[in-house]
Amino acid sequence: MKIQNIFLALFLTFCFNSFGQNSKDVLFTIDDNQYFTDEFKRIYLKNLDLVKDDSQKDLNQYLDLFIGYKLKVSKAYKLGLQNNSKYQNELSSYRNQLSKTYLNDSKVTNQLVEEAYNRSLKEVKASHILISFDENIKGADTLAFYNKALDLKKRIEKGENFETVAVANSQDPSVADNKGNLGYFSAFRMVYPFECAAYKTKIGQISNPVRTRFGYHIIKVTDVRDNKGEVTVAHIMILNPTDATAEAKAKAKQTIDDIYKKIQQGENFEALAGQFSEDKSSAVKGGVLQRFGTGQLSSEEFERVAFSLSKNGEISQPFESGFGWHIVKLIENHPIKTLAESKVDLEAKIKRDERSIIITNTLASKLKAKYTFETNKAQYQNVEKIVTDEIYSQTWELPKNKDVIKGDVATINKTKKIGTPSFVNYIYSQQKNKLTTKPVKKLVAELYESWKGEELIAFYNDNLENEFPEFKNVMDEYRDGLLLFDLMEKEIWNKSKNDTIGLQKYYDSNKSKYSWKERYDVDILSSTDGKVIEGAQKMLLKGKSIEDIKAKFNKNDKVAIMVKSGLFEKNYDILDKMSTITQGANNTYKDANYSFVVNVKKMKSAETKSFEECKSRVINDYQQYLESTWVDDLKKEFSVKVNQNIFEKTKEQLK
Numbered sequence: 001m002k003i004q005n006i007f008l009a010l011f012l013t014f015c016f017n018s019f020g021q022n023s024k025d026v027l028f029t030i031d032d033n034q035y036f037t038d039e040f041k042r043i044y045l046k047n048l049d050l051v052k053d054d055s056q057k058d059l060n061q062y063l064d065l066f067i068g069y070k071l072k073v074s075k076a077y078k079l080g081l082q083n084n085s086k087y088q089n090e091l092s093s094y095r096n097q098l099s100k101t102y103l104n105d106s107k108v109t110n111q112l113v114e115e116a117y118n119r120s121l122k123e124v125k126a127s128h129i130l131i132s133f134d135e136n137i138k139g140a141d142t143l144a145f146y147n148k149a150l151d152l153k154k155r156i157e158k159g160e161n162f163e164t165v166a167v168a169n170s171q172d173p174s175v176a177d178n179k180g181n182l183g184y185f186s187a188f189r190m191v192y193p194f195e196c197a198a199y200k201t202k203i204g205q206i207s208n209p210v211r212t213r214f215g216y217h218i219i220k221v222t223d224v225r226d227n228k229g230e231v232t233v234a235h236i237m238i239l240n241p242t243d244a245t246a247e248a249k250a251k252a253k254q255t256i257d258d259i260y261k262k263i264q265q266g267e268n269f270e271a272l273a274g275q276f277s278e279d280k281s282s283a284v285k286g287g288v289l290q291r292f293g294t295g296q297l298s299s300e301e302f303e304r305v306a307f308s309l310s311k312n313g314e315i316s317q318p319f320e321s322g323f324g325w326h327i328v329k330l331i332e333n334h335p336i337k338t339l340a341e342s343k344v345d346l347e348a349k350i351k352r353d354e355r356s357i358i359i360t361n362t363l364a365s366k367l368k369a370k371y372t373f374e375t376n377k378a379q380y381q382n383v384e385k386i387v388t389d390e391i392y393s394q395t396w397e398l399p400k401n402k403d404v405i406k407g408d409v410a411t412i413n414k415t416k417k418i419g420t421p422s423f424v425n426y427i428y429s430q431q432k433n434k435l436t437t438k439p440v441k442k443l444v445a446e447l448y449e450s451w452k453g454e455e456l457i458a459f460y461n462d463n464l465e466n467e468f469p470e471f472k473n474v475m476d477e478y479r480d481g482l483l484l485f486d487l488m489e490k491e492i493w494n495k496s497k498n499d500t501i502g503l504q505k506y507y508d509s510n511k512s513k514y515s516w517k518e519r520y521d522v523d524i525l526s527s528t529d530g531k532v533i534e535g536a537q538k539m540l541l542k543g544k545s546i547e548d549i550k551a552k553f554n555k556n557d558k559v560a561i562m563v564k565s566g567l568f569e570k571n572y573d574i575l576d577k578m579s580t581i582t583q584g585a586n587n588t589y590k591d592a593n594y595s596f597v598v599n600v601k602k603m604k605s606a607e608t609k610s611f612e613e614c615k616s617r618v619i620n621d622y623q624q625y626l627e628s629t630w631v632d633d634l635k636k637e638f639s640v641k642v643n644q645n646i647f648e649k650t651k652e653q654l655k
Contacts, residue, residue, distance in 0.1 A: 019568060027650065028067060028642040030074050035648050042065060044654065059651050063642070069484075071634040076483035081490075085484055094478050099461050100351060102471065105362040112355050113346045117339045119187040120346075124198050125223035127162060127168040127180040132215035136434040142211070149209035149216040156206060162220050171215070180220075186227055189464055192354040194219070211529060228294055230334040233306045234287035236272060237279040240325040251522045256325035258559040263315060265558070267528055269329050271593050275526065276562065278324070364453030367460055371413045373452060379409040379420045383427070384444050389439070391431045398428055410452070414457045426451045491630065496623040506622045507611050513621070514614040519570040520581060521602035524574060525549070526594045527561045533588065533595040540585035540599045567604075574598070 024038040044062055081087060092147040131149045132141065152169055155208045156162050166180035187195060194217060197210040209216040238256045241248035259272055270286030277283040297303050299321040309316060309330035316328040350356060382404060399405060402421075409420040427447050437443040465472040496503070507514070523546055525536050535547050545562050553560040568575055574589055574596050581587050587598040611618065 025646050025650075026643055027063075027646055029642060030070055030638050030640055033074065034068055037646060041650065041654065059654060065433070065641060065645065066428045067642075068631040068634075071631060071638055071640070072484055072487055074479045074482075074638055075293050075491075075634055076487040080486070081237070081483050081486045081488075082479075084486065087486055091479055094482075095475060097287060098471070098474060098478075099464055099487050101456060102464055102468065103360075103363060103461060105359050105366065108359050108362045109347060109350065112350050112358065113343055114339065116187045116350065116355075117342055119195070119199050121227055121336055123184040123219060123225050123227055124188045125184045126182055126198050126201075126219050126221045127166065128172070128174040128182060128194075128217045128219045129162075129166045129180055130175075130215055131169075132171040132219050133432060135213040137438050138435070141436050142216075143334075146209050146211075150219050153206055153209070153218045156218075156220075163205075165172065181222075184223075184225065188349050190351060227308055227336055229336045230291045231306050231309075232287055232295040232331040232334065233272060234285075234292040234329045234331055235267065235279065235282065235289060235302075236269070236277040236287055236327045239278045240322075252325055255317075256327065258554070258562070260318050260327055261557070261559045262528075263327065263564070265528070267489075268313065269327075275564065287329070288331060291332075299323065302328070308328070317345070351382055357493050360457070361453070361458075362471065365455055367456040368453070371456060372411075373413075373456065374411045376407065376409050376411075376420075379405075379407050380448070382442055383409065383424060386424070387440050387444055389429060389440060391427070391435060391443070392438075394431050394434065396428070396431055398424060403545050410455070412456065416459055422455075423448065423451055426454075480504065488627075492623055496619050496626060499622075503615075503618060503622055506625065507614075507618050510618075511608050514609040514611055514617065516604070516607050516613075517571060518606050519567055519569050519604040520575065520598075520600050521567045521604075521646075522565065522575070523599040523601070524564045525561055525599070526564075526574075526599050527553075528594055529560055530590065530595040533597050534580075537585050537588065537597040540597065548570070573644050 026034045027037045027040050040063070043066070044059070048057065063328070079418075083192065129149070130144050130154055131152075133145050152165055154452060156598055163179040163181075167176055172180070185198075189195070190198065191212045191214070193210055195213045197207045197217070197219050197251055201207045201219055203221050203224055205221060207217075207219040207221075209218055211217075236256070236259055238252045238259075241252055247532055249580050253278070259276055262272060273283055273287030277287050279287070282289055292303075292306075294303055294307065296637050301319065301321045304330055305316050305319055305326075309328065310334055312330055314330045316326075318327050319327055320326075350359070386399050386404060388396055404422050405420040407420055409423050410418045412418065427444070429511070430447055430450075435443055460467070465475065477619040523540075525533065525540075525546075527533050527536070532553050539549050539552070546565070550561060550563065570576065572580070575581065575598065577591075578587060578589050578598070581600060581603075583600050583603055585597060585599040587600060589596045589598070
């Protein structure tokens with residue numbers, strides 16, 4: 001997620017429900033702008049449960065934070081950031097996203113959600129035969145294709161083999177490889193009309209020809225099974241080497257095999273994941289991943305292995321994915337989510353799917369009843385006259401004499417007039433779809449109804465601020481949030497990264513904050529067998545190499561000892577558990593599962609980090625420093641006046 005999106009999400013959490021500011025009680029002013037108690041109360045109460053630090057619930061402190069936020073927005077407007085084209089485009093994009101929630105029919109959406117959920121409980125296995133044709137062909141012109149598909153169905157029902165007929169007749173490019181077999185799928189995996197037909201066809205039966213944008217299909221359902229749901233697994237991963245040499249690949253394979261042998265020897269999976277897994281985000285949790293379902297991961301092989309495990313605690317053999325080598329342990333199987341749990345995700349999928357057309361058409365029908373739509377018959381008849389049969393060959397041109405289409409063809413709600421060129425241009429744009437409705441007058445009428453629906457939805461969309469006060473306020477809040485982001489970027493973030501003199505000065509004044517702890521260049525040897533560690537320690541004390549030690553103890557297809565090497569601080573992993581650490585191999589430790597010997601090759605005393613070694617942290621700290629002093633500067637730049645009597649009343653009300 002972009003930092004901008006994260007920032008705005010936090011901003012909207014702060015002020016999402018601040019509806020219109022209609023109170024006459026002015027809490028404070030910034031220059032000539034008034035800010036009211038209603039907004040302050042709502043925001044405070046909205047965030048009260050989110051604040052964990054009781055000090056932040058103090059109303060005096062909260063007012064100071066609130067004023068600081070309003071000062072920053074005032075500064076953004078003063079700098080003219082609202083005129084930036086990038087800002088305006090971002091605001092427009094957000095409005096488009098937010099409006100989608102309103103350009104919806106909740107009843108139809110809920111029906112589609114319930115249908116999709118019920119289908120998602122099952123996976124259908126089906127084969128198909130496709131008779132393809134251009135998706136813009138309509139009506140009687142599709143009859144020949146329909147009859148061809150129907151004829152193929154009859155041949156199969158009379159005994160011909162489905163796969164044989166598919167290979168000889170299907171126009172799906174993949175038929176040569178799969179003989180029409182599409183495997184198992186669930187809701188949203190196929191285009192909607194195909195999905196509907198597949199779920200309505202019984203096992204062993206063949207559907208009537210069903211039309212999609214690809215053509216006509218006949219579908220044979222061969223099996224239906226329960227959806228597998230989700231799983232929680234843990235894994236140990238050794239990444240594929242970036243150099244990809246044969247030697248590097250072999251080393252990675254050997255490492256995962258050694259770990260698997262240790263598991264077979266009874267060693268703890270979670271402990272091994274913590275020590276050796278190169279998926280750092282899961283290693284600290286014993287290798288445990290977030291739960292997932294089929295189709296949610298980018299590795300089909302990982303999913304296949306994960307779902308093949310049936311008993312909690314069952315562990316797979318090592319296998320390779322596109323990322324590296326894995327060993328997977330099943331933690332828990334999860335059943336399919338409930339409808340309530342799935343609703344938000346299903347709604348999002350519906351909006352991206354062909355199902356959305358159903359919702360749009362329903363909305364257009366409702367808006368035709370909600371708003372008046374008056375047609376200028378004279379202008380409409382002019383349009384009928386200028387559209388010719390050339391439109392069927394996609395060669396029809398717009399009239400050169402613009403006076404012919406001068407004027408308004410329609411009026412919505414007696415307020416918005418729509419020019420005739422809008423409808424004419426719509427017709428012109430649609431001819432690329434190879435229109436087939438005849439005669440031309442019937443085609444124009446058909447296009448007019450379609451255009452009318454689009455214009456009504458556009459009018460409704462343009463007036464969402466008037467229709468829904470909450471929509472207007474969210475847009476106002478997002479508008480300020482974007483400005484605040486741009487202001488922070490200009491005044492704080494960019495400055496903290498590019499102000500080299502200021503950064504260096506801040507670092508020099510705060511060096512004590514940036515220090516290395518005592519560090520050790522070590523080899524950490526571990527084993528579940530204490531005697532093996534004793535033997536390894538003796539070899540280290542005699543100056544034997546790590547390779548010699550592994551050769552002695554890791555033999556006969558058994559991994560008895562593992563080694564991790566590097567430069568680590570005193571608080572790293574096992575080092576932090578040792579009371580004293582000395583140069584050489586006299587450092588040992590034992591816990592419930594493992595024995596360790598640490599060979600310290602070099603010791604580095606605690607020291608101040610160089611600027612380059614801690615630059616990212618210095619930048620972050622410098623940002624916070626700049627922001628903490630910035631609000632004080634803004635209070636000097638703008639005139640802030642708090643109505644103390646009103647604030648005291650507000651505090652009493654909030655108590």
